Amino acid sequence: MQVVDLHDVLNDNTHVVVDIRDETSFANGRISNALHLTNENLADFLREADPDVPVVVCCYHGHSSQQAAQFLVSQDFTQVYSLDGGFTQWQLQYPDQVSR
Secondary structure, eight states: OOHHHHHHHHHHOOOOEOOOOHHHHHHHOOEETOEETTTTHHHHHHSSOOTTTEEEEEEESSSSHHHHHHHHHHOSSSSEEEEHHHHHHHHHGGGGGEEE
């Protein structure tokens, strides 16, 4: 998914954004309302999340998120997207929409 596409749907609350970057990076800046997904809370997320709600996985540049997205698909999530360009691209295009 391109950052512009995520930006278009973000205000609709139709997609869940999960950020898989390290804790410090997440704390220093993230897409508004993104959930921090870690090894420690992954089981809870899998148990509590609605697998039919679209999920957008965000990492630094859009590479690691591809593997994480594939994992979520293997866990029966039906609509999973990797954010192309990751948080780096988001921050470049939408610096005013970064939560800290």
